[in-house]
Every structure is written in C-alpha cells, then in structure tokens.
Amino acid sequence: MTIKFDEQTGLVPAIIQDAQTKNVLMLGYMNQESYDKTIDSKMVTFYSRSKGRLWTKGEESGNFLKLVSIKNDCDNDSLLISVLPQGPTCHKGTDTCWAETNDANFGFLTTLEAVIKSRKDNPSDESYVASLFKKGMNKIAQKVGEEAVEVVIEAKDDNEKLFLDESADLLFHYLILLQAKGYTLSDIEKVLKQRHK
Incomplete structure (x- = not known):
C-alpha cells in the first residue's frame, strides 16, 4: 500500500x-x-x-x-x-470520541423504527400504525401473516413491482410487530450474529 x-x-x-x-x-x-x-x-x-x-x-x-x-x-x-x-474507544469512556453510542444503524429502517415507536407512544386517530397498536397483538400478528402470504404469492409470479410492494408491506408490519413485543432490529441482529459464529 x-x-x-x-x-x-x-x-x-x-x-x-x-x-x-x-x-x-x-x-x-x-x-x-x-x-x-x-x-x-x-x-x-x-x-x-x-x-x-x-x-x-x-x-x-x-x-x-x-x-x-x-x-x-x-x-x-x-x-x-x-x-x-474491545470496549469504549474514547479515553473519556464513551463509545466514540464524539460522545455518541456505537449502536447499529440500519439507515432508513432505523428512521422507520423511530417513527413506529413515536406512533405507538403518541397515538393519534389519523395514524394507521397507532390504530394497529390499539387493536392489539392479535391484529398486528395477523397483518404480518397476511403480508407474508402475499409475498409468497407474488414470489411465484413475474411482477417485480408487486413482489417488492408486498415485501415492503411485510417488512413494515414486521417492524410494528417487533415494537409491539418490545424489540428492535438490533435485537434480531444480535441473534443472527450469535448464529453466525
């Protein structure tokens, strides 16, 4: 080099x-x-x-x-x-020298998680996400199941747009389910890392 x-x-x-x-x-x-x-x-x-x-x-x-x-x-x-x-990087004991936490960031998905959490914590009648949380765990889990079936159906066809749309719907509702259970993508990442070893 x-x-x-x-x-x-x-x-x-x-x-x-x-x-x-x-x-x-x-x-x-x-x-x-x-x-x-x-x-x-x-x-x-x-x-x-x-x-x-x-x-x-x-x-x-x-x-x-x-x-x-x-x-x-x-x-x-x-x-x-x-x-x-192997521990905090900064001599002051913080993760970074800018006093930020060294948390995983999944780009827009992390932003979306924050929006979902906000809709859960500050519900409004106009929010679709808040309405799902209001209906409870059974409805949220049902929506994830419905979207998963739709992804499988679209995977067998050749319409890429529909497949991607349904995949986005599944991921969105899965993020809602994670929040309803008190978890985030970081928790799933930890499990995947443990399995990877």
Whole structure:
C-alpha cells in the first residue's frame, strides 16, 4: 500500500471505523512505524503527538482496537481503518470520541423504527400504525401473516413491482410487530450474529 505521509510531520490521519456498525469511532495519526506495528500485531497503534511516541490503543485501558482492514483514500494521504473495538474507544469512556453510542444503524429502517415507536407512544386517530397498536397483538400478528402470504404469492409470479410492494408491506408490519413485543432490529441482529459464529 502506498501511503503519502506528511513531508513535515511524517504522519497520516487514520479514521477509525467500527467494522460492524460502520460508525466512526475516532481520529488518530500514524507514522510508518505505527502503521507497521498495527499490521504486525493486528492491534491499532498510533503515533501520539502529545506523548511523542507510539501508542497502542488500549495499552492502559484494555480497550483495544482489533484490526479488520486498512484502506487508503483516493490521494493516498489518509487511512480508513476498520476495527472491532474491545470496549469504549474514547479515553473519556464513551463509545466514540464524539460522545455518541456505537449502536447499529440500519439507515432508513432505523428512521422507520423511530417513527413506529413515536406512533405507538403518541397515538393519534389519523395514524394507521397507532390504530394497529390499539387493536392489539392479535391484529398486528395477523397483518404480518397476511403480508407474508402475499409475498409468497407474488414470489411465484413475474411482477417485480408487486413482489417488492408486498415485501415492503411485510417488512413494515414486521417492524410494528417487533415494537409491539418490545424489540428492535438490533435485537434480531444480535441473534443472527450469535448464529453466525
């Protein structure tokens, strides 16, 4: 890998990203020696500008960053380092150096989960979601079953639009069912990760 270390400092910025959640955890700096040590040890090692020496993340706290991969940017002057964090990343005890939690994010599905939760917690007569919660678990489970059958039916035909529409309906109602049971996609992800091992 070609890395353009800064001519004056001999350093390159290293962006640390959780390999699973894809959240950015911190920013550090590497020189050639810390890069080489990271590759050899599979534990992320930085060059500490304040201490003037190599510093393996976790050497004091035990919160190591296990190396998954390193990528160069298009100009070869910054690194994206994918890791498996072994505890909080920030020295202040937070998951990230921006005091954010390192929770899984499923993009728009996470946004949709938040909307469903809001409709559950703050029901209105105009909300379809609130009306399902009002009707109770049996109705919600019934809707998931109906949508699942419709997906199976459309899977046997060649109409891609109908198949995708019914698949979206199934996923939407499944998210409602999860909320009704007190769970989220993150809970399902945990089960799938355990099975994957």
